[in-house]
Amino acid sequence: MTLRLFNTLTGKVDELAPADGKALRMYACGPTVYDYGHIGNFRTFLEIDVLRRFLLLTGVPVQHVMNITDVDDKIIRNAAAAGISIQEYTAPFEKAFLEDLDTLKVQHPEQMARATEHIDKMVELIQKLAEVGAAYQTEEGSWYFRLSAFPEYGKLSKKDLSGMEDGARVDVDEYEKDSARDFALWKAAKPGEMSWDTPIGRGRPGWHIECSAMSMEYLGPSFDLHTGGEDLMFPHHENEIAQSETVTHQTFARHWMHVRFLLVDGRKMSKSEGNFYTLRDLLLKGYKASSIRMALISVPYRHQLNFTFEGLVDATAAVERLRTFADRLATGKFDEGSNDELQAAAKKARADYMDALANDLNTADARAPIFELVRAANTAIDKGELRSGDRDAIQLVLKDFDAVFDVLVDTDAEATKRALAWAEQAGRMNEVAPDLLARQGLSDETIDALVAERTQAKQQRNFARADQIRNELAEKGVVLEDSKDGVRWKRK
Template identity: 45%
Template sequence: MNVETPTAPKFYNTLGRSLESFTPLSAGKVGIYTCGPTVYGDPHIGNLRAFVFEDVLVRAMRYLGYAVTQVMNITDVDDKTIREAKAAGLGLDEYTQPYIDSFLADLDTLHVARADEYPRATRHIAEMIAMIEQLIERGHAYLVDDGSVYFRIASDEDYGRLSGFQLDEAQQGERVASDEYEKEDVRDFVLWKAAKPGEPTWDSPWGAGRPGWHIECSAMSMKYLGESFDIHCGGVDNIFPHHENEIAQSESATGKPFAHTWLHAEHLIVDGEKMSKSLGNQYTLSELIEQGISPRILRYFYLSVNYRQKLNYTAYAVESAAGALRRVDQMRFRLDHTQEEGAPSPKLAAAAKQLRAEFRAGLADDLNLSECLAALFGFVKVVNVEIEHLRLGEGDLWKVRQVLSEVDTVFGVLDPEAWEQETEPSSIADDEVEELISQRREARSNRDFAEADRLRGVLEGHGIVLEDTAQATRWKRG
């Protein structure tokens, strides 16, 4: 499918804030590090937006012809996991494991393709310690009396180039935690936290303690992708301080450029407002499913807005997404009830070619899925017209399904059968449906429309939708 050289995409790189032509460090290969979850609760639909974006990015790069290695970290040690584990009276691993499982289950539910690696912070303490030692050696970090180690921001001349924040004296002193008074400079951030009573700890050259937050992503991304790699993504809230600090510590440790391209997904908001615990609108996937919103519709909804744009989750918007998806489903349904006859349709061939070209161009344009979807709908229209006029010829059904399945390697939403049963358990068997339809056909041929409509009503009661065509009556569960 992609035997030719990859199509080079353009990406809006947060580092430099401009649209850049993407060139991988190693021809044809792309290493992508995606910031994963902190496992102290179920992810909400905002978290999931970012993960779906990352999924589409990886799928798109593969579609464009690159061999992708995706790594997603799992933060299983930080203030929150420690606090919650303690509150639950559980060990850290014992506490986080169910959330790791449910996180992966949510990804599966949304058809997010698995990353190549899901490194856990607690399993990479040695790598982090090695990096911290290197930073101390090079004069970029220092040990304080209580056994904590801090990164020395003053030693990093270009600190702040990702976020654009120039932290100066005016902003200092605002948020100095009481236990961090030993820092040389309030801007410095912690690499290693000295042990505190009741917290999980690991041995280190500086005594017992645990890693700071940022160091895990530096250590783990480099372990799996190399000291320099292609793409690093996450939510916009990670730009500062997390990603800024990752760059500082990574480049200070190795003297080499860290990630080349930084992509950040904007936030999802709900009814125009930021999600927050107090508003009670931090919906989880299972809550949505309970509300009757299928994961497939949610995935389509995520796809419908550019990742750099805030996504406003509203009931109306989700309905609208469902309507759009219905249009594609309906076309597939009609396709399944269409016969091929005669020569292949030239219009169809042209439309398929156009879809491929526009789809590829849209993906390459900073993942412009709106353009990709517009191309898809353009294709749907042509297919519908060709079906309407009975112009599908030899091999055309295969052609349509083939191109749809190609673009769906990126979208991942177009094939209803690939998703879990979305319809209610059926209250009527196929042969019963067929029997009633045949009775109705009989009634119609006798022009007994009252009886025909009664039978249709019976079927509707079972959730069966009929569509009469000149050739036959087709039906579906809907």
């Protein structure tokens, strides 16, 4: 099964397969580690995780490289304001970012590359550009890319810049540029700023050059796929193409994937709107990591996602339904044999699921057959018609579902504990939702003991006491389920 993925470069859905027939070489624009990641950032990384996991599920090995931008204007400014080095400033945010990826079960790329550790590669690339006349240095020592050296500029974002008036938008600080649209490759050192002493002068890299240098370093001059948020299409990716192809004369990345932005409550997410959330904000509000993952990947990457707290609650319920079912299947006792209808249903569900994902990663469509199978199987279990062979067949479907969605295994409590530990250490306990704290105070052992007491009360037909215990637990977010096989409890 080959993935059909929209390609920004060609403007249509193209098949995505490794050019070398072995591993799919992909470069994903990563974070600038100047702050904690917000849910918009993570929507992009989650959608790329879906892509990566689907490729792996279809048997395509992946060579996935992601940059970590640990030097840029904001970092330099913030580090200076804090009176620390940029390394000291970015290290905790990088650590937090990786921890957040783990919280959301985003698989790590095969290779992560820090910009500051590849300065030499960037300098080499700028030198090559200078050799062919595509880069020039200004009097104050900055280097710029000469846009006129790359006639294909605009081919990714489909922009025709020929009509653009040179000089229409000249920034007063950049008056030395030959053309207003020429972009910075290297910024000359300013007094007191972090800089590197290199053959092309003392300074620091422009933003775009790192991705060209590092992708070529790890993936070669031409590779299969380049990804990022939709905002990066222009100018970042366009600039990467110009820098790279001017030197290599090869197609930089053959396939480009851009993830759509999300909205929050139907509005653009922004700090000034007051609808800006980091992952940690949500965890401290008491939402589960799995709910966030499910909510963010349930809308296909090419569509705008409207993030709401109601949507998060919906996702929680959806995940709960799946987990309850998976548990029912795993712990139930079923007769030997198999049921033709269920075997067929499982087969169809798996095929529909794979087809939906192969169709430009349509995650919304992919969920449907899974839920349909859950209903069919639940019905069969209720009627006593599900056999052990059916359980096995359905579990295989769930396994493939979870190979991409990864919400069935419950690690939410650990993620929340980690967030709380961070809040404690960062002095942010005041941001923690009170009911989350109340729930944390209840240990599994205490719950088990109360459940046992309730069971005893029930056996003595002391329903008043039994209900009292159930209500107490419910107030602390613990839900009980009585069944023939005993009592199950779960934290909401």
